[in-house]
Amino acid sequence: MVRTSPKVLALSGGVGGAKLALGLAQVVSADALTVVVNTGDDFEHLGLRVCPDLDTLMYTLSGLANQTLGWGQQDETWQFLEALKRIGGDAWFSLGDRDLATHIQRTSLLAGGLSLSAVTTALMHALGVTTNVLPMTDDQVATLIHCQNGETLAFQHYFVRDRCEPLIKGISFQGIETARRAPDFEKLIDSDSLTQIIICPSNPFVSVAPILDLAETWKALKAIDCPVVLVSPIVAGMALKGPAAKMMTELKMPSTALAVARFYEQTYPGLVDGFVLDEADAASADAVSALGMRPLVTQTVMKNLADKQALAEAVLLFSDELAG
């Protein structure tokens, strides 16, 4: 069933979020779905503007994603990187030959005066993606990882170069005080047309928090008269991808779905109406209820397109029920 009447907003980080976004794109018509994407992971590398989460969305929605690596493009090659190493270049960030076209084209269009929103739309359209995908902001926000050893790392240095090895003690978002929501994101919030808000199974601390913290977006979303449903990024105590579980341990919380629910309730009180847990975490449903969120226990691990579509359907149905 393709839904046309709802107006769905999904908030997403990278891989997990992109999977659910792809599921949503199967069951919601393109003009009824907007995916707002974290840009706190963005950085400048070798003079190029790299937007990892936007690219993951773009490659996933266009069918170009590299399923084996979990990032970048399929059928990727690494001639550039090898040549860069040969001339002594900074090669810790693996830029594939195909992927590079995205970064060069984006950097070039930005230098020509286009906003990141406009560049994103242009790239998505060129690859045939009709879903409305927006960066959270056209301004620059940079996620910083504060380590227990006193160091502060730019996110990609922590995530890629240092393979998430440093123990963290906190996270901050440089530039978030002055950053504004991307114009189309702002319009959507102001439109009073949203019927469903979905927080994808993305890292709460470095993927979702930048979006919710930006210009107090969480308060703006909470004020909208439609359910907010969150899909847990933690299943059976583990993050399916990325450092969420490890971060939780270092931030002195259990790495469980319940702890994710508790984090949201403490940080963004009253925002999340429905909390989707995996069947593996069914035992936590009552405790989630006790936090004031309605739980939905379902299969949340998305291994194939059918899984993605099924989870999208389940989340939308759940949201309908919450709307009453």
Added chain:
Amino acid sequence: MVRTSPKVLALSGGVGGAKLALGLAQVVSADALTVVVNTGDDFEHLGLRVCPDLDTLMYTLSGLANQTLGWGQQDETWQFLEALKRIGGDAWFSLGDRDLATHIQRTSLLAGGLSLSAVTTALMHALGVTTNVLPMTDDQVATLIHCQNGETLAFQHYFVRDRCEPLIKGISFQGIETARRAPDFEKLIDSDSLTQIIICPSNPFVSVAPILDLAETWKALKAIDCPVVLVSPIVAGMALKGPAAKMMTELKMPSTALAVARFYEQTYPGLVDGFVLDEADAASADAVSALGMRPLVTQTVMKNLADKQALAEAVLLFSDELAG
């Protein structure tokens, strides 16, 4: 024989110049050879600083040059370019995946504040090139092609995008009035140590003229007490590579080696002491003499390394004779 006592300066454009430079590098010790390279062909493309002649020198001297294409790197692939086309990027200039590393690294180092001279040295050293290769200037000079149809084209638009098809009526070098010689080029000229100056078989109008016109370099070279030997880029009425012969016709001169000699004598009177003609043009030797240049007739077509080395030897011997 490797010469150590002479101090050789070679002026070079792209392919033909790089071939003779490689020959010279075989027979002159690295610290006794400086190649100064045209940068008028340089341009910014997709936000990257591309220096075609410097790259041709670098790839030729390091053994990485693509012999089949005559430009770029060997074993090159084109995944970037294909991906760029897919997202609607500007793909008229063929940037190979390996080649791209050079442009990105150069652009990044320039953005970090290094001069083009310093960047060139860094890249050459990384690839094991010990010959001293310098851009003619660290400032920006842009060769402009004035077409008979009234259009003015940036050089690479004329050369690559439009495949040298437009008929030309003139050439100018934007920025040349204020550009200064690269510091090490300047030092070499001031050092009073040069024993041989060689103008490689490069396009007189778009490869050599920018170097000679820059800060009246031709007068500075003429004032040095050592022979200037030029190797004709035209053999039997044809340019071995590039548009030199076609340009000569459109600029209303015969496309002959003799016309090249005449062009130099008229434009840079008294500069060229010795003029190297191919055996195919032996009949013009007397006419070259009549212009006041000593002719040397020899085999100038460089098909393999032995040819390059032989021509380099012949040119150096000829220069020795001229020095008397």
